[in-house]
Amino acid sequence: MPELPEVDTLRRSLRRKLVGRHITTVIVRRRDVVHGCVTPTALLRGCHVTRIDRHGKQLAICGSAQDGSKRFSNPCICIHLGMSGSMRLTPGDRSPDKASRIRRLTFAPHTHVVWRLDDGSTLAYHDPRRFGGVWTFPNIATLRKQRWHRLGPDALRVTPTQLHHALGRTSRPIKPALLDQTLVAGLGNIYVDELLFACGIHPLTISCSLGVNNIQLLIDHLRPLLRRAIRNGGSTLRDHADVNGQAGRFQQQHQVYGHAGQPCQACDRPLRSIIVSGRTTVYCESCQQTPSD
């Protein structure tokens, strides 16, 4: 499932391959996955791509265009991959025959939006389960103000003070609290389970009972965990892949997620699986205790 490391893998690839390119055509194959203005212009047709941003699990692609009266516009689209979304870049056909280049434009199943670039390559947004979507904004400031303002600080940048504040005001267990994007943005089921295992914190620990030491422990493990995942191209369980179709490798390093019943890497006892606020949660009963601090 695309969480922060998977989305950041995508951001890095797009930054490399998309920034500076010109978008010549936009094809919307399913209108209902696009929210806000659905015109090609709002979806960056005629724009140069200026930057790619990310907050939590959401991605922003910003463009810049000049109209007839030389006025600039800087539209911006926000992409949320939901559960099964992915982006794929297909290199352009360099053959001189224009007709064959156009005929080559075939669509994989569940392709909802396609952008054609000035070098003939295409960027395609797929999402079989359609929990994700594309949101259009007149500029990135509006995106931040209207959409990203509801999210908590990004999980890669959250400070101990911010985390302490966020967790201090909820009596929910730590597991659903860390999944709550309004408290911290970017974590999903995989990385919360991995984080709590790394910290030795029981998933049912009441958030506001965590002391400063444990907040620091969470921070100390959070960034290295996410960075390691990003370095490995994220976790591929089923759908996630980079823009070139390559799967991530971090799932090979999961300590608990997907390993229920298997021996704990640290103590050899079988890992337990429970449901916490509707989410499958895997942890080690002996390594993860409720801290008294």
Place this chain on the structure above:
DNA sequence: CCTTAATCCTGGAAGC
């Protein structure tokens, strides 16, 4: 405040 459940949706896996 909190929780649970339902909702959206599809494909893969398990079960008969």
Place this chain on the structure above:
DNA sequence: TGCTTCCAGGATTAAG
């Protein structure tokens, strides 16, 4: 083999 059923999950919403 082929059908049905279940399950996965991010976010939101409603109900308890």
